[in-house]
Amino acid sequence: MKHIVSALVENKPGVLVRIAGLFSRRGFNIESLAVGPTEHPEISRMTIVVDVADQPLEQVTKQLHKLINVIKLSELRMDESVQRELVMIKIKAPAAKRAEIIEIADIFRANIVDVSRDMIVLEVTGTESKIDAIENLLIPYGIIEFARTGKIALARGSKETEQ
Amino acid sequence: MKITGAEALIKSLENENVEYIFGIPGGVLVDIHHHLCMSKKIKHILMRHEQVAAHAADGYARATGRVGVCMATSGPGATNLVTGIANAYMDSIPIVALTGQVKSPMIGTDAFQEADITGITLPVVKHSYLLKDPREIGRVIKEAFYIAGSGRPGPVLIDIPRDISLAEVDFKYPDSIDLPGYKPTVRGNPKQIKLAVKAIMASERPIVYAGGGVILSNAAKELTSLVRFLRVPVTTTLMGKGAFPETDDLSLGMLGMHGTAYANYAINESDLIIAIGARFDDRVTGNPEKFAVNAKVIHIDIDPAEIGKNVNVDVPIVGDAKQILSGLLVALKTEIKSSKHRPWGAWLTKVEAWKAKHPLFYKKDKVLRPQFIIEQIYALTKDTDHVITTGVGQNQMWAAQFYKTDTARDFLSSGGLGTMGYGMPAAIGAQFGRPKSLVVDIDGDGSFQMVSQDLATAAAHKLPIKICILNNMYLGMVRQWQELFYECRYAAVDLAPGMPDFVKLADAYGAKGIRVTKNEEVKPALEKAFKDPSTYVIEFCIDREECVFPMVAPGAEITDMMMEKPARRSR
Structure with a gap:
C-alpha cells in the first residue's frame, strides 16, 4: 500500500542519507522523494512516497522520529491531504502535429515552456492520475525526455501537516 | 585569544570532564595528540588495536555510568573502531568516538x-x-556528549578533518x-501509569522482565523496591543482570535461549509481563508466536x-525507567493499603516449585567444568567491590547463569551484537573507571584470542585485571550447535592446532600466568591471582565438550528446552 510520509528536517548535510538508510536497510523502495526548504531556510520538508505494509512502516516512522535531525514527522492519508507533482515533457512536435499537442496541453492546463522547430517542452502540474493521463496521451507523438518531481503534499484544512 | 582547533577540541573534552581517551594516534591526529599529551585532566590510554579502544570506552561507560571516549585516526583506524561502535549501539551504551579525517579539500x-x-x-x-x-x-562536542548519554543512550561519532585541527579559532565552550x-x-504519562496499576491489580500471574534499560537509567534501586513491595517474580535479560539482586528469592535469573528453566516456564505461564527497559529480543522470546x-x-x-x-503491547509507558518505577510504586502503594496484601502467593508458590524442580545444574565429578570455576570465582568475589566482564559464547552463558549478580554495573557483557573479544577490553575500560574494583574477565579461548594483543595495554598500565580463560580449545558455542543439531560434524571450530601457551603469552607481555587443570587447583589459583596486583591470566583447561544447558533451539518455543545432552549421540 502506498504511504506518504512528510518530514520537517534540519537543512544539514547527511540528513537525506540517514532517512534513506532506514528504508534501504529493510529493503523498502522509495517511490518518490521531494525535498526543498520551507519558509524557514534552516528547515526543509521532505515528502517521501513508499509502497509498504502498514506495520513495518510504523516501525520505520518511529525510527525516523528518533533521528536527531528530524524535527517533525507525519504520515499523510491520501484522502486527508492535497498532493501535487510537476512534470516537464519534451515531445516531438513537427508543424503538422503541433496544433494537436497544443490542444491537449490546453485541456490539461499545461504550459509550453520551450519550443523549437520540431519539439515542445510542456510543464504540467497536478495529481498523479492527471499526469499519468497526459503522459499516455502524448506517448504516440514521441516523448523525447521526461522529468517528474515526485509528490509534495500538505494536510487539508487548518490541520498542520506535522501533527 | 585564538587557539587551534586541536586545542579547542581538548578544551571541549575537558569541559565534559573526560578522564580517559582510549585510542591509537595516526597521521591526521598528530596535531591533536601534540596538545592532548599536555592536558592535565585527560589521560590518553594507548591501545594496540582500535576495536579494543572502542570496547574499552564501552566497558568504562558500563562500569561507571559515564560517557566513554575512544579515538582513532582516519582510514583503517576509524574502520577498526566500527565493531566497537556497533557493539555499543546494540547495547545502548554511551560512547563518543572521535576519528581523524583527511583535510577537507x-x-x-x-x-x-x-x-x-x-x-x-x-x-x-x-x-x-x-x-x-x-x-x-565546542557545540558539536557538547551536543555529542548530551546525545550519547541522554534518552536511550548510544554511540556518537565525530569525524575531524585535519585542517579543522590546524585552523585557528576564537573558542568559547557553549553553555x-x-x-x-x-x-x-x-516522564511517563500518568494516565498510562494508572492503566498499568489497573493491569497489575487485575493480574493473577504477573512477572517482571527487566533489561539493560533499568541499569542505564540507574533504576535498580527503584525496581528492587517495587518488586519487594509487590512480591512478584523477576527475570532479567543478559543486559539486565544486576537490575535486581539475583540472590533474592524473587529472582529467577536470566530467561531465554540459555536462561533458567523456571524463568522460561514462569514467563510463558504468566498473565502479565511487566517489561522494563527490555526489547523482547529473539534470544529472549524464542518463537514469538508462542511466547507468553x-x-x-x-x-x-x-x-x-x-x-x-x-x-504486541497492552500498556505502553514511554519514559525513563527510574521515574516511571517510582511513580508506579507510589500509585501501587495507595492501591494496596495493607502491607500484608499478598495476592500473588499461589503464583509464587508455583514458581518456587519450578525453581526447586529445575535448578541450574552440572555434573559434579573429577572433570574440570566451567560452571564449577565460575562458582569459585563467585564465592571469592561476591563480597568485594567487583566487575565481571565476559567474552561471547559458552563462557558468557555460563557466566550469566552461574555468576549471581546483585548490583548494577557489575556484570558487563556484549548482548545485542555478541562480539567475541569484548571481555578483556571491557575489563581494561572498567578497571580505569573503577580503579578500586576487582575486575575479572570470564573469557573463552576463542574470544580472548581475538584481542590478545592488548594484554600489552593491560600490562603497560599494570592493570590488576584477572583474565580467566575457560579453554576448551574450541569455538565452543558453534561446536555445541554442531553437536546438538548438526550430527557432531565439527566444522571449522577446532582451535587446538595453534593454541598458544597462555601462561607463556602472559609472561611475554610482562603479565603473570597460571594454568589450572584440576578442580582442587581452582580455588588456590584464583586466590593467588586475586591477591596479586599484576595483570593475571588464569587458563582453565576445561572439559572440551561441555555444553550450555538449558538450551532452547533457535526459533523454538522457550519452554521447549533441552536440559542435558541427548542420551545417545551419533558420534
Missing part, C-alpha cells in the same frame, strides 16, 4: 588513509558529525544546547520505537 578523493567513516557507521550510531568549521567544535529534533520523553500467549504486556521503555516492535 581531500575528502572524497581517495586520499591516503581516507575512509568515509560517517557513511560507514551510519546504521550503528545514534548520531554523527563531520566537522566542517572549527567554530563548530546550552539547541536540538529541536531531539527531545526524549522522560496468555500474557498482557506493560512495556516501559524510553524509546517509543521499541514499543510493539516484537510483541
